[in-house]
Amino acid sequence: MSPAAKALLVHFLTASGAVWAMLAMLEAVQRDWSGMFFWLVVALLVDGLDGPLARRYEVKRHAPVFDGVLMDLVVDYLTYVFVPAYALFHAGLLPGWTGWFAIIVITFASALYFADTRMKTRDNSFSGFPGCWNMVVLVLFAWLEPGTNLWLVLILVSALAVAMFLPIKFVHPVRTARWRPVTLPVALLWILFAGWVALRDFQDVGWALWGLTLTSLYLLLAGAVQQILYGEDG
DSSP states (O other): OOHHHHHHHHHHHHHHHHHHHHHHHHHHHTTOHHHHHHHHHHHHHHHHHHHHHHHHTTHHHHOTTSOHHHHHHHHHIIIIIIHHHHHHHHTTSSOTHHHHHHHHHHHHHHHHHHTOTTOBOTTSOEESOOOOHHHHHHHHHHHOOTTSSHHHHHHHHHHHHHHTTSSOEEOOTTTOOTTHHHHHHHHHHHHHHHHHHHHTTTSSOHHHHHHHHHHHHHHHHHHHHHHHHHOTTO
């Protein structure tokens, strides 16, 4: 297979994320949350693979007709932001005005963040919370019943939306070199736990729920801890 063909296949893999987003949205409309999160987890796995493959097969050189970075941002907005925000609203975790507030804040702030040219730091971490609402909403679904802990959810959503524009580092599981031998396995474990929780429809998932929670906390806090220990460039 020619280098151009390999590079084109990587673009196709990235574009498949839009298909997984549509399948997730169709499940969300039917209130099949386990099905929705299953497709979002598939999209997350694809998102983790396409970047290294794009660099491995030099897509900018061999298939420059498609902008892989732009395509990735479009797909990420659908799978990281749009579908999860809809689910958060439609599932009743934030009823009434709180739901409207959450989806407006999430979609508006994320659109700004995804277009922010300062979103990456020198060590390839993210500057500010990287809009991973798919991960946040999945954990909320796993832990909470609709209509419970309303203010906790509202405060969490608001805090993370503000954190998108604060100079706080968040690790990239693949590209942040520091602690990568730990971070990458943790990210893979997160995907495993998330997939299991979704397939089980959030029922009888005690061990996976705690695994999901602990790996989420690591991914949420590792960058800030690195920043404290090693400074802005650490």
